[in-house]
Amino acid sequence: MKIVVIGGTGLIGSKLVAWLRERGHEAVPAAPNTGVNTLTGEGLAEALEGAAVVVDVSNSPDFADGPVMEFFRTSTTNLLDHSAKAGVGHYVALSVVGTDRLLESGYFRAKQAQEDLIRESGRDYSIVHATQFFEFVKAIADFSTVDGQVRLSTALIQPISSGDVAAAVGRAAVGEPLNGIREIAGPEEFPLDELVRRGLAAKNDPREVVADEQALYYGAHFGERTLVPGPDAELGGDTFDKWSAGQ
Template sequence: MKVVIIGGSGLIGRKLGAILKSQGHDVVSASPSTGVDSVSGKGVTEALTGADVLVDVSNSPSFEEHAVLEFFRHSTENLLHAAKAAGVAHYIALSVVGADRIRDSAYLRAKRVQEELIEAATIPYSILRATQFFEFLDAIAQAGTEEGIIHLSPSKFQPVAADDVAATLANIAAAAPKNSAVELAGPEASSLAEFVRSYLSSKGDPRKVIPDPDAKYFGAILDKDGLAPVAQFIPGSIRFADWVRAS
């Protein structure tokens, strides 16, 4: 099976490519660094020639409202057009838990536009909505820091290891299209503030974390369900403490 990974040079793309190659698949890692730019369309047709499966794990270089929307809109439109012309049998995209219900976030609104474009197309598809990665905790802490103190929402938080995201995408790639979205979350949940506090403590970071219901998560005020799934989901296998030790 030939699998083209859009965003193949990123964190998830590299891990996914390694898994698929170990399973004997023909993997094409496509990104601007390899001459494939999904936003402009450059190199996309060539990359998808003969592809059975396309997996889009690309991400916008900017989270600014206009920029992130334009990235996902143009990229997805170009990929869908090229995938249809190439006869791709399964279109897979990585999205985010909460994209269908957290409307304050410009990033999540843009991800929902991406999902809607895929859903409206005629190509069989699967969308994997994942919770935030453990690997993103540093960025979350930094975004919530004001004068050395971190203000974060007490809303529910259930992050997942990037290795679990890649493994789940590999499983989806080997299966029939779901023609729907499925969700993936880590095996443990607490509050966003508590998870980041535990993470910083494991690193010996002395910054204080204050649970703050008014704290924004990249522009969004979170409700009690926050960034966790609210219905059935696929549980990741890697526990937070094990990931911390391995890291």
């Protein structure tokens, strides 16, 4: 089966392409560096020709409110249009657990807009909601650093490895369309401040992590369980310690 992976040379996309190829599928990585641009439409028709499934794991290069909304609206609209013309039967997208609970944030408003466009398109689709990746710990710390201190809430997070994300998205891609959302997460919950404290220590990063219940998460207020999935989430196998040991 031909499956086109938008964002197929990135962190998740490259692992997803490998996962699909190992199972005998024709997985095509599509990204600007392979001549496919979802913002302009360049290369989309050619890449999607003969595909049964398209999987969008791309992300905006700019997280500022205006550019991130423009990215997801434009790229999703182009991808929906071109994949419909190509007769692609299953549209799969990777999104984030808690998106609809974090709409104070411009990034999550843009992800919600992406999901709405997919749902309203009338296409068969699957949306995979993942918790934050282990690989994002440093980025969360950087975003939350104020005067040299990393200020984070003690609210819970249930992070997942990128390898487990790729496998879960792959299973969605080769399965029947959900026409709904599947949540995926790692096997362990952590207070957000504790997770980042452990992650920075593993990298010998000397920054102090301070518990601050008023700290925002990418511009949004959030509660104790905003970032964790529901009870029916599919859980990955990699623990944080196992992942860290392999880095």
